[in-house]
Amino acid sequence: MKWGINGSSDYEILEPSCGDGVFLEQLRENNHKFKSVTAIEFDDVEAEKAEKIKLNNKDVINTDFHLYCNETTQRFDLVVGNPPYIRYQYFQEEQQNEAIKVFNRAKLKYSKLTNAWVSFVVGSSLLLKEKGKIGFVIPAELLQVSYAQQLREFLAHFYNKINIISFEKVGFP
Ligand SMILES: C[S@@+](CC[C@H](N)C(=O)[O-])C[C@H]1O[C@@H](n2cnc3c(N)ncnc32)[C@H](O)[C@@H]1O
Structure with a gap:
């Protein structure tokens, strides 16, 4: 979040699958400055939890991200x-x-064999302003699997800079 906002207070931010709102919590706890944050969540119960986080200029939308994106x-x-x-x-x-x-x-x-995180990366990219940036937690299989081949090509053409942060130890249980 700190990397993403980078001191800007006029940022319009999107969280496309906010769950109970851990990223929103980060914005609140670290008192980051921003213009607005839109958070999408498909699950009603999770969206309701995210809705309860006290943050100014926050809009939680309980819908499918793909529908929102289109x-x-x-x-x-x-x-x-x-x-x-x-x-x-x-x-x-x-x-x-x-x-x-x-x-x-x-x-x-x-392809039906593709995973949802692929269309989240692609859809989110389509929603960026010209100098926008995206920071996602995505599986390392992005770098290897054949179903992500076209995504690798898409990312290489769409962005002018890509940073990959990987971990030696498993970060998520
Ligand atoms: C890996 S969790 C991440 C939640 C939260 N951002 C976090 O880091 O804890 C993915 C979330 O995506 C939501 N989700 C699944 N399909 C979705 C869709 N089509 N549109 C929006 N959210 C979706 C799930 O309900 C779940 O809360």
Whole structure:
């Protein structure tokens, strides 16, 4: 979060899958300055928890990120998050259709074997302002698996700088 905001107080921030709001908590605890934060969460119970976090200029939206991504006209300076790891074959049909639209917009091919974190990375990229940046927790398999090949190419063309922070020890249980 500190890396992302980098001292700017006019940032419009998006958290595309906020869960109970750990990233929102970070904004609050560290008293980061920003203009607005939009947080999306599909699960009603988690969204309600995120809604309770006391933070000015915060908007929690209980919806599918893909749907939001395809409908919004807002653009962001910073997208931060920890997207879900779910294979599309387990998505409801409506969600799959919205994910397909995200892939089409980026001229990428959709496959049911691809994982949801891929369309979160792609969709979030499409919602950035020209000089926007994105900070995501994503699996290291990004670097190897064949289903992420087109994502690697997309990222290499879309961004002018990519930092990878990896850990020797497993960071998440
Ligand atoms: C890995 S958790 C991360 C939650 C939180 N950002 C954190 O770091 O603790 C992923 C979250 O994505 C939510 N999610 C799953 N599918 C979603 C979708 N299509 N749109 C928005 N949120 C979704 C899940 O309910 C879950 O809360």
